[in-house]
Amino acid sequence: MEKHDTIIIGAGLSGIYAAFLLARKGESFIMLEARDRVGGRILCPAYNGYTADLGPSWYWPAINPRIAGLVEMLGLTGYPQYDAGNGRFQTMDGRIQTISRCPMEPESWRISGGMITLVNGLLKTIPQDAVRLNQPVCEIEQKTNHAIVNVGKPGQSPCCRYQASRIILALPPRLAAATILFTPDLSRELTQAMLRTSTWMAGQAKFFALYDIADWRNAGFSGQAFSQSGPLGEIHDGSNHTGGPFGLTGFVGIHAAQRRNKQAVIQATLQQLHHLYGDKADSPKTVFYTDWAMERYTATEYDQRAAHDHPRFHPPSGHACIWHGILCFAGSETSDVFGGYLEGALASAERSVRAAFQ
Numbered sequence: 001m002e003k004h005d006t007i008i009i010g011a012g013l014s015g016i017y018a019a020f021l022l023a024r025k026g027e028s029f030i031m032l033e034a035r036d037r038v039g040g041r042i043l044c045p046a047y048n049g050y051t052a053d054l055g056p057s058w059y060w061p062a063i064n065p066r067i068a069g070l071v072e073m074l075g076l077t078g079y080p081q082y083d084a085g086n087g088r089f090q091t092m093d094g095r096i097q098t099i100s101r102c103p104m105e106p107e108s109w110r111i112s113g114g115m116i117t118l119v120n121g122l123l124k125t126i127p128q129d130a131v132r133l134n135q136p137v138c139e140i141e142q143k144t145n146h147a148i149v150n151v152g153k154p155g156q157s158p159c160c161r162y163q164a165s166r167i168i169l170a171l172p173p174r175l176a177a178a179t180i181l182f183t184p185d186l187s188r189e190l191t192q193a194m195l196r197t198s199t200w201m202a203g204q205a206k207f208f209a210l211y212d213i214a215d216w217r218n219a220g221f222s223g224q225a226f227s228q229s230g231p232l233g234e235i236h237d238g239s240n241h242t243g244g245p246f247g248l249t250g251f252v253g254i255h256a257a258q259r260r261n262k263q264a265v266i267q268a269t270l271q272q273l274h275h276l277y278g279d280k281a282d283s284p285k286t287v288f289y290t291d292w293a294m295e296r297y298t299a300t301e302y303d304q305r306a307a308h309d310h311p312r313f314h315p316p317s318g319h320a321c322i323w324h325g326i327l328c329f330a331g332s333e334t335s336d337v338f339g340g341y342l343e344g345a346l347a348s349a350e351r352s353v354r355a356a357f358q
């Protein structure tokens, strides 16, 4: 069994930022990630050198000091969301109205190269052999002054066991409570608090269409639209800021149970774009689509109905750490500062590293 000082579980932004902080302190660690890629809810497929954000697209420099600082530290380029021109509004019965520009408050910014540049920039500061992909943690056992982490797929016997003096659990608390066995049992109060903490945006599906020409811009539209009839409920311009490709992107507004047929959702979405922006809008160069509610390492059964109101997040049941400090919580949904957002992912990583090494 491999023995380590610290194991970070989850290589989303929170886990990777915790790894960056540990590397900067000269601490030794490994990071176990269930998927075959890093980034978690940050997912950016590429087309013609442009990366489309299928997870988070925006940060808010005016109120997200950690993300703004990270963008600067990594030498990345942020740029404001394009919103010049009129918007569109689609009623319940599909009728379309033109509405005046609806500026986002505070101003939303995108990152050139997509949000994955945050992850890739941080990864460069971490020893490469510390990042272990395809390592779904299924059980964490508390021992006297350390913990044992078991890795394995559901229904299979654990394939690897690791020992560490400290664990940083950097995944949504609901997902952790629903999929990881904790030995000894967590208290009922803590388990319930974790299960009740919804995973922000886990019930959503996101669509991206890329074009060579932005016909909507040429017709005086910003690309921003709101729809009561769907499939997309909210649409924005998702173009490359230095020229093409140009993009329209949005959140699918229908319930996860009605999205099972991916091709049907994509076809209906292209039809909707045709109605909103003209006949060329239904023939993009490429389309990207991810249904986060179907992602085993993001969503649980409880996330199938998307939460619309932003909850107030906290460390679960007020615990930053449990098991006498052996296991500390990170992950955006454990942050009481911008919980659920990228900023919260960084804030929770800072808190967990501080708590684990106090």
Ligand SMILES: Cc1cc2nc3c(=O)[nH]c(=O)nc-3n(C[C@H](O)[C@H](O)[C@H](O)COP(=O)(O)OP(=O)(O)OC[C@H]3O[C@@H](n4cnc5c(N)ncnc54)[C@H](O)[C@@H]3O)c2cc1C
Binding pocket: 009, 010, 011, 012, 013, 014, 015, 032, 033, 034, 035, 038, 039, 040, 041, 042, 054, 055, 056, 057, 058, 059, 135, 136, 137, 138, 170, 171, 172, 175, 179, 180, 200, 201, 202, 204, 205, 206, 292, 297, 298, 330, 331, 332, 333, 340, 341, 342, 343, 344, 345
């Ligand atoms: C569609 C969408 C749009 C969003 N828009 C925005 C936005 O515009 N601005 C913003 O600030 N935020 C936005 N968010 C939220 C933002 O993506 C999250 O706050 C942030 O990415 C959370 O990072 P995290 O590291 O805490 O969690 P995650 O990214 O969920 O990372 C958790 C990691 O743990 C891994 N994992 C899970 N189970 C296990 C296991 N058993 N063993 C090992 N590893 C495991 C996962 O694979 C994942 O890599 C959006 C999210 C989505 C889905």
